[in-house]
Every structure is written in C-alpha cells, then in structure tokens.
Amino acid sequence: MKWHLIGLMAFLSGIVSLLPAVTSLDSPPPKDAEFTYARIRYHMTPDAIYVREVPWHHDYPFGDELFPTFVKEVTRVHTESAAYQIVDIDNPDLFKYPFAYLCEPGYLNLNDKDAKNLREYFDRGGFVMFDDFRGPRHLNNLLYQLKKVFPNREVVPLQIKHPMFNTFYQIDTLDVRAPYGPGPVEFLGIEDDHGRLMMVINYNNDLSEFWEWLDRGELPLRDAASSLKFGVNYLMYAMTH
Numbered sequence: 233m234k235w236h237l238i239g240l241m242a243f244l245s246g247i248v249s250l251l252p253a254v255t256s257l258d259s260p261p262p263k264d265a266e267f268t269y270a271r272i273r274y275h276m277t278p279d280a281i282y283v284r285e286v287p288w289h290h291d292y293p294f295g296d297e298l299f300p301t302f303v304k305e306v307t308r309v310h311t312e313s314a315a316y317q318i319v320d321i322d323n324p325d326l327f328k329y330p331f332a333y334l335c336e337p338g339y340l341n342l343n344d345k346d347a348k349n350l351r352e353y354f355d356r357g358g359f360v361m362f363d364d365f366r367g368p369r370h371l372n373n374l375l376y377q378l379k380k381v382f383p384n385r386e387v388v389p390l391q392i393k394h395p396m397f398n399t400f401y402q403i404d405t406l407d408v409r410a411p412y413g414p415g416p417v418e419f420l421g422i423e424d425d426h427g428r429l430m431m432v433i434n435y436n437n438d439l440s441e442f443w444e445w446l447d448r449g450e451l452p453l454r455d456a457a458s459s460l461k462f463g464v465n466y467l468m469y470a471m472t473h
Contacts, residue, residue, distance in 0.1 A: 265315040269300050270329035274321040280339040287336035295440035322346045326353050331470040337362045338370020340377045347380040359470030360431045364438040366413040390419040396469040401461040409455050411441040428473050
C-alpha cells in the first residue's frame with residue numbers, strides 16, 4: 233500500500249454452520265496497540281456465494297491495514313497498520329475488542345451460541361460496524377439475525393443530529409455515495425436502555441471498499457476521504473460511550 237496517500241486523504245478530509253478453514257494472522261497485533269481492528273468471522277447462510285473468498289473476508293487485509301493507519305495519523309490513539317485481527321463470533325476473545333467490523337451481514341447466520349456471545353458483547357459495551365451489503369434481501373436477513381440477539385429491540389434510522397456524527401469529525405451530511413450499489417445509502421442502528429448506540433449498519437454502502445482500494449485511485453478521492461471520516465467517528469463513539 234502507498235501509505236503516503238494517507239496524508240493526502242487527511243488533508244482533503246479536513247486534516248487534511250460453516251466456518252471456513254482460515255487461520256488468524258501469522259503474527260499477533262502489536263501488544264502496545266491501544267486499538268486493534270477486529271474483523272468478525274461468522275457462520276454463513278447456506279446460500280453464501282463466493283468464488284475467490286468467503287463473504288466475511290471481503291476487503292481483507294488491505295482495508296484492515298489502512299483504517300488503523302489512518303486512525304494513528306489523525307488521532308492520539310496509538311495503533312499500527314499491523315493492528316488488525318480476525319476473531320470468531322462465538323469466541324469470548326471478541327470481548328477484548330470494543331470495536332469490531334462485520335462484512336456482508338446478508339450472509340450472517342447466527343446459531344444459539346453465536347447470538348448469546350454477541351449479546352453479551354453488546355451488553356459489555358461492545359460496538360459493531362456492519363458494512364458491505366446492499367438490497368432488501370440482505371437487509372432482511374440481518375434484521376432477522378439481530379432479532380436472535382435482541383428480540384425486543386428495533387433497528388432505527390440514524391439522523392445527522394446523532395452524537396456519533398459529531399464525535400471527532402463534524403459530518404455535514406448523510407447523503408453520501410457508495411462505491412457501487414442499487415439504492416440510497418442508509419445509516420441504521422440499535423440502542424441500549426441508556427441510549428448508547430451498540431452498532432451502526434451501513435446499508436447500501438461499503439466503507440471498507442474505499443479503504444481497500446485507496447492506493448489504486450479507482451474510486452473518487454472525496455468519497456474515500458468521507459468514508460474515513462465516518463469510520464473514525466464510529467470508532468471514537470465506540471471508545472467513549
């Protein structure tokens with residue numbers, strides 16, 4: 233990755249039961265990292281389609297490398313490009329990571345153990361970013377799966393006035409463009425009893441796609457800068473609430 237482009241991005245953005253047989257990283261994240269980007273590996277629905285890689289793996293590892301690198305450049309959080317990790321959705325190790333990323337939730341298929349572990353993760357203060365999915369069929373599957381975790385909670389649309397959109401960067405609009413997709417981008421979530429947002433659902437969007445291909449210049453630079461602003465705000469909200 234051409235990491236010198238991170239500086240340009242910062243300038244432009246205002247600072248400028250199926251677990252695939254994939255092992256975690258060859259080496260663990262730095263022990264002194266204050267933030268490790270955790271990617272959730274999950275059981276998939278029977279209709280999960282993949283050619284080169286499984287759905288939960290999309291944009292790995294380049295998106296996972298770029299995001300903590302950008303966080304290091306623009307915040308006081310100590311982290312490194314190597315500070316990323318794959319963690320299984322049913323593993324208590326998930327509790328080590330206050331912020332986690334879940335890709336292609338349209339293929340998510342929670343069993344009882346998964347749902348229990350994920351519910352405890354949220355109850356302990358964890359935060360999940362659901363990303364890289366589009367279309368009503370995939371949204372309906374995610375909503376169905378989340379009912380296994382929180383039967384009595386509803387997914388609600390998030391408005392620009394939500395504190396998360398003013399946590400680090402001041403987000404001016406939620407009218408943003410996805411790298412590709414059939415419909416308008418929507419921001420959704422579920423709150424706990426105290427009003428804390430436990431997750432953000434990037435519907436019809438794919439922030440990590442911007443992060444993966446940033447150094448290739450194939451996607452609009454302004455939109456890529458916006459995607460990093462959203463990601464940093466999600467992280468800062470998760471770390472402070």
